[in-house]
Amino acid sequence: MNRIALALLAAAALNAADGVLDHVDAHAGRFGEISRQIWETPELGFHENKSSALLQQELKANGFEVQAGVAGMPTAFTASFGSGKPVIVIMGEFDALPGMSQKVEPAVDPVTNGAPGHACGHNLLGSASALAAVGIKEEIEARGLKGTIRYYGTPAEEGGGGKIYMIYAGLFKDVDAVLAWHPGDSNSVSLSSSLANNGGKFKFYGVASHAAAAPDKGRSALDGAMIMLNAVEFLREHVPQETRIHYIISNGGQAANIVPAYAEVTLIARNPDAQVLAGIWDRIMNCARAGALASGTRMEFEQGTNYANVLVNDTLSEVLGRAMQKAGGYQYTPEEQKFASELQKTLGGPVKRPGPDTVNVSKRESSGMASTDAGDVSWVVPTAQFTTATFVPGVGAHTWQAAACAGSTIGRKGMVVAARTLAVGAIELFENPAELAAARDSFETRLAGRKWSTRIAPGSKPPLDYATK
Ligand SMILES: [Zn+2]
Structure with a gap:
């Protein structure tokens, strides 16, 4: 017609x-x-x-x-x-x-x-x-x-x-x-x-110890998180300007006199183009790895939201x-x-x-x-x-x-x-x-010949407790 x-x-x-x-x-x-x-x-x-x-x-x-x-x-x-x-x-x-x-x-x-x-x-x-x-x-x-x-x-x-x-x-x-x-x-x-977005939780696992009496025995998970986020701040200058990166420290430890054994960063990054975002995301992952390496802690990533x-x-x-x-x-x-x-x-x-x-x-x-x-x-x-x-x-x-x-x-x-x-x-x-x-x-x-793709794996269960945990 x-x-x-x-x-x-x-x-x-x-x-x-x-x-x-x-x-x-x-x-x-x-x-x-x-x-x-x-x-x-x-x-x-x-x-x-x-x-x-x-x-x-x-x-x-x-x-x-x-x-x-x-x-x-x-x-x-x-x-x-x-x-x-x-x-x-x-x-x-x-x-x-x-x-x-x-x-x-x-x-x-x-x-x-x-x-x-x-x-x-x-x-x-x-x-x-x-x-x-x-x-x-x-x-x-x-x-x-x-x-x-x-x-x-x-x-x-x-x-x-x-x-x-x-x-x-x-x-x-x-x-x-x-x-x-x-x-x-x-x-x-x-x-x-x-904007396409991707996000999740970066979980840092360290070793707890007395923050004053035995700091040398501890490995601070919060240090890992903070080194990661400093690296992310430096990264911010070198990504396309329409990119958005935002985060919170969703767990920074329990008490100032204990070297934190656990810390957690919740971070979301966005860009108008999902493929450009994928490249930026790889670099954010490297910032997190750098945080773990420098602080002597271990980092695990838990996938969160990923929208096209x-x-x-x-x-x-x-x-x-x-x-x-x-x-x-x-x-x-x-x-x-x-x-x-x-x-x-x-x-x-x-x-x-x-x-x-x-x-x-x-x-x-x-x-x-x-x-x-x-x-x-x-x-x-x-x-x-x-x-x-x-x-x-x-x-x-x-x-x-x-x-x-x-x-x-x-x-x-x-x-x-x-x-x-x-x-x-x-x-x-x-x-x-x-x-x-x-x-x-x-x-x-x-x-234009492209296909829908997502980091949410087929068969994965909806995160029914994401808003309350
Ligand atoms: Zn809405």
Whole structure:
């Protein structure tokens, strides 16, 4: 099919979009409440028991067939409606972040000190995707469209990499397209990628002794860790500038008067290109070996997160761009405007970002500086994602300001924009299989003969305790 015919079909599909938008809007209040319930019960990766159950229950009540505990993860699930091809998947996350508890207030004020909080807005992410799936299902029924709509509940995005185990379990094998979104501070569709990342724990084993009476008998595991990290700091100058390397000393010993027998560094490195990152990673491993050698300790590495960069999809991004233009932005009420202005005052500088009433669609290629396991999915199925203005303009993810927005009516309005966009986009794909063929072509072009690869070995068990150990 030529481009003009595709464009005509797309225009016809957009005119038909009002039906699915009505379905989404009819359920928006209910799913807004669900997002708030998940926000009030923030659960860490692989422990999202209540959040996952709530979404499953709601999808079941709306006629989806639910399979819980897929791919060896108790909180992962699939919810399916319809049959046959095409198969379109909408992904939903629902994990929270440690220590990010925050009230819906424009000043630092945790609900519970030190408790988890939804500072990445995944309470909205999972709920908006489920809202979209329900709207799409009702439109499929109303119009007798062919195919299958699935919701994939993907746990532990903040480090556990739930999607990687779902790929290994074959859950994406028959899927034609994946649509996803992420909370953000603007309504934007673009060819935005992400950073590939790799991380894990460097464990140093030394010999304990009295730090004053017999230091010569000890071998400090902490020395090993610190020599490694000094070497990493020198390395930082000699890597491509878009590289990110960040770490904590997750164990530095027990008492200052004991030479530490054990120390542990948790480190993550990132780069837009997984292959470049692999080379940098080899050098980080050498820094760790140097630390062990110099301190007379032993080092073991435990693999942690490894996410691929997002492979953008030109066709699906165009579909979502048209869909968002149809779905539209939203306006603040006077109270929301007041909250937004007060929150912006805490950001430490003037904010020059588009407002929630605007929709920004571009073909600009860029890389966001975060990482996601949606990147891995994008290497095995044509995948596209976008952001909506769930956070006040200028607010970044993983901040107390984001956690405040995620529980607010601003967050809920942004999630409805996301659900409307996903729904219009998915219906266009159901109506027009030629778009799916074009999305497949774009996928193959971007892959350029490469294959998905990960350091998470096939057959390995999901790290179900990664967030709590
Ligand atoms: Zn996130």
